[in-house]
Amino acid sequence: MKNIVLCADGTGHRGGYGRDTNVYKTYKAVDINSPGVDQYTFYDQGVGTDKSDTSKNKYRTALSGAFGFGFRNNVLHLYHFLARSYNPGDAIFLFGFSRGAATVRAFAGFINACGLVDRNHSSVQTNGAFDADKFQELVERAFECYQHNKNKPAQQKFKDQYALKESIHAPNGDLKIKFVGVWDTVSALGFSQDFSLLLKWIFSTAEKISNMIPWLAHDFYDYELNNSIENAYHALSIDDERTTFHPLVWNEKNFTGHVEQVWFAGVHSNVGGGYPRTGLSDIALQWMQSKAQAHGLVLYQDHLTAIQDSANIYDKLYDSRDGVAIYYRYGPRNLSKLCDNKLKGNIAIHLSAYKKIKELSDGYAPDSIPSSFDLVDIDPANPAAATVISKINAEQPAKWAALARDMDEVIKKRKNLYRVFVELTMAIIVISGLFWVWPPASVVELNTCEKRQLQIAQTPYTNQFNALIANPFVVYEQSIDSNQDADTAPEFCKKANTPSFKWLADIARYLTPAYFENFITYVFEVHWWIFVGMLSTLLYLSSIRKRCINKLDKVCRAMSDLLPKL
Structure with missing residues (x-):
């Protein structure tokens, strides 16, 4: 008997090629040379990465990362x-993060629905030997x-006919999975339905079409706990503010395992x-690996x-919507709503998070803590079990409720602020596209003027160069003809050059694709007051956002103060 460890990484993560996730760290930590037990490991990099080191397609990779292809x-x-590797009695361990967590959960659902194809079945044999092509065909039929x-x-019929069966570990084809350990499960497959009102119909239609294509369909995956799973552990993030990254919390109600x-x-x-x-992520890693060890996984002591x-609980807590990520839909995690009617007991918060709240060392005040929850940690004497240190109840319930209403308003x-920001951005993209295909007359006029002036400025140098080529032994001199001076350019050129933001337009054109060129010319040079209005709007929205953040911090701090001390 052996341990089989299957690891699926998150979107864009490719272990060993950058900053490693907890999945890859776990994969590398498995002691494959342990004298006590054989251990097989498999690592699958996340969607949005190219599987090949030599053949890369950046467009396919980008689409894969965005939509989960x-x-x-x-x-x-x-x-x-x-x-290919399982034998009856082997212990199966699954680990995943983000979409990789969704992958191992969907895989567990696959095993539960159809069982595991028996590689020794007569249908995958040719002349008594394993036939890889027949095996592949049977796996496709299972999927x-x-x-x-x-x-x-039909699923049960396939399981009865082709699945591996063993009286203890796979009775009637129901293969047992010893351990499922996932960090912050996110599926986020397909097309976003709520990114922009301008794109809602397009994305909704694309979503329906994609679910009609077998290799793109994704609405059938089963991510829930099932009878194949014996032990399940889920480490979740309190503070992520992206709606797209809201986690898939397991429904525990009908689950008979741990x-x-x-x-x-x-x-x-x-x-x-x-x-x-990695100070914070190593806390969740340590928790998960302690659970896995308690169930028989052997890890390197180093x-x-x-x-x-x-x-380190005091290590950096990153901003989930920093930089370009500001375009992710804003939506803090509401733990109570995410867990509503899914748990057997109370919401469980790790001791380290509570210490971070109450010790006030870095002003940590999450906006999603419920008024009542269990405080948990690892019990060294029994690490496999759920250990509740204390049951926490907020003081002054009426005040807590009032603060919660204030928090919801902010x-x-x-x-709403995010919605305005995104729709304005989409409007700029759409208008830029229209200007790119059908440039306004004023933009065409200005572009023609600038090209004419450039030609006038280059004429004497061009003439000198041509003369030098014709007779390199004669020193050629030519002054600029006064009739070609820029000051005598046509009247429309003088008029078009009035705007005072040309230098900003040049910078913007340098930093953005040609797609935006005509729009930039229009708002910076032709109608500069539009740029002033856009800048003023951006500054106004930014000031509102800052005030909201400050108020939310103040409210959350007041709520945290109502939680009892350790």
Whole structure:
């Protein structure tokens, strides 16, 4: 018997080629030379990465990262490895982060629905030997059954006919998965339905079409807990503010195995890893690996020591919507709503996050903490179990409720602010496209003027160069003809050159694609007052956003003060 460890990474993450996530760290930490137990490991890099080191397609990679194309292949990669390496009695460990977490959860749903193809089945043999082509065909048939998730009889028929069966570990084809450990599960597959009102119909139509194409369809995946899973652990981020990254919280209600879902301080990659500074993510890593060890996974001791030393609750908490990420839909995580009617008990928050709140060392005041929750940590004597240190209840419930209403109002205002910002951006993109195809007459006039002036300025130098080529032994001199001086340019040139923002237009054209060139000319040079209005609007929106952030921080700090001390 052996441990089989399957690891699926998050979007854009390719272990060993940059900042590693907790998934890749776990993959590398598995002691494959352990004298006590054989351990097989498999790592699958995330969607939005090119699988080849030599053949790359940046456009395909970008689309894959944005819309989750390739998710199907990631699920099949795990299935292939397991089917080729599993023997009855082996313990299966699954680890994933972000879309990789969704991958291992979808994979577990695949196993539950159709079982694991028996590589020793007669249908995948040719002359008594394993036939890779027949095996591939059978796996594809299994996935087709999984896609038609409403056809339960067909799934059961496939399982009965082709799935591996063993009385203890795969009774009736129901293969047992020892451990599922995921960090901040995000599916975010397909086309966003709420990015912009201008694109809502287009994206909605594209979503419907994509679900009709077998290799793009994604609405059939089963991410929930099932009877194949024995132990499930989920580390979740408290502080991420992107609606697209809202986590898929497991519904525990009908699950008979052991499950823990614990919330940690930080944004998405502060929990799952991938940032330069890993103090926060190492806390969630240490928690998960302690659980896995308790279930029989053997890890290198040097790795465990290093993670223990680097875990730091006071390390940097990143901004999930910093820079270009500001275009992600704004929506702080409401823990109570995300967990509503899904948990067997209370929401569980890790001790480290609560310490960060109450010790006031860096002003940490999350805007999603519920008024009542369980405080949890690892019990060294029994790390596999859920250990509740204390049950926390906020003081002064009436005051808490009033502050919660204030918080909701500020969040609502920021969501409206985001909507205005995005729609203005989309308007600029659309208008730029129209100007690119059908440039306004004033823009054409100005462009013609600038080209004419450039030709006038270059004429004497061109003449000198041509004369030098014709007779290189004669020194040629020519002065600029006064009739060609820029001051005598046609009247429309003088009129068009009146705007005073040409230097800003030149900078903007240098920094942006040619697609925006005519729009830039129009708003910077022809009608400069439009640029002034745009800049004023941006500054106004920015000031409102800053006031909202300050007010939200103040309200959340007041709410945190109502939580009891440790």
